[in-house]
Amino acid sequence: MTTLEQVEKLRTMANISYDEAKIALDATNGDLLEAIIYLEKQGKVSSPSGSGYYSSEKAADADSVAYRKNCGDNHNNCNGRETFSSLLKRFGRFCMKMIRKGNANSFEVLKGEESKASTPVTAFVLLLIFAPWITIPLVIIGLFFGFRYRFTGPDCSGNAVNDAMNSAADAAVNLKKSME
Incomplete structure (x- = not known):
């Protein structure tokens, strides 16, 4: 055969x-x-x-x-x-796809229910990569001053990251109350 x-x-x-x-x-x-x-x-x-x-x-x-x-x-x-070269092209397409998604979604800073600041996720990620010694402490300090954070946009509905950030904000509030 x-x-x-x-x-x-x-x-x-x-x-x-x-x-x-x-x-x-x-x-x-x-x-x-x-x-x-x-x-x-x-x-x-x-x-x-x-x-x-x-x-x-x-x-x-x-x-x-x-x-x-x-x-x-x-x-x-x-x-x-x-x-x-084909690997580089695939990597470039992947990066462009991530940048487009990052620009379509945003990172918001909330005080109560009011949005105080909003930036594209791409900009927030770049800050985390190139200036983590500034970005991370500011986010943590913001939690103790009553700020909350969330990701919004077409790719962020039902996001587990938002649930985790809400839990972190609740933990910061509880820690602040226990210190008073």
Whole structure:
């Protein structure tokens, strides 16, 4: 029984259609060499020139053709491996997606039910990354002065982070009351 892998290999080697490769393999019980000889006898494949061996130049060309056929001309994903440039492109698309989401959602500072400040999540994350020694203490001190924080936007409905921030604000209020 011929497999799809055998048919594809014969198609690549002999530059023939799927049906021709399948018929040749079925006629030779799945033997690739016999299938090539079978195709040569039918005139669908030309025999190698010279002493019967392929030159390294022709083999290199065949490998190049097979590589382009298997990998595509952009070579993004060949045999399960990605090129560095395709990885960079994927990482760039991921970063742009996160920035768009961060700009669509916002971090709000509340006093009671009134919003005192609002900033895009992207800006808040950048502050956390580049100035954590300022940002984190300000957020913690704000909790003790009765400020609450929340994330709002299309991607923040039913957010567990908001529940955790409410719990932190409640804990800060309870700690403040126990110190009085």
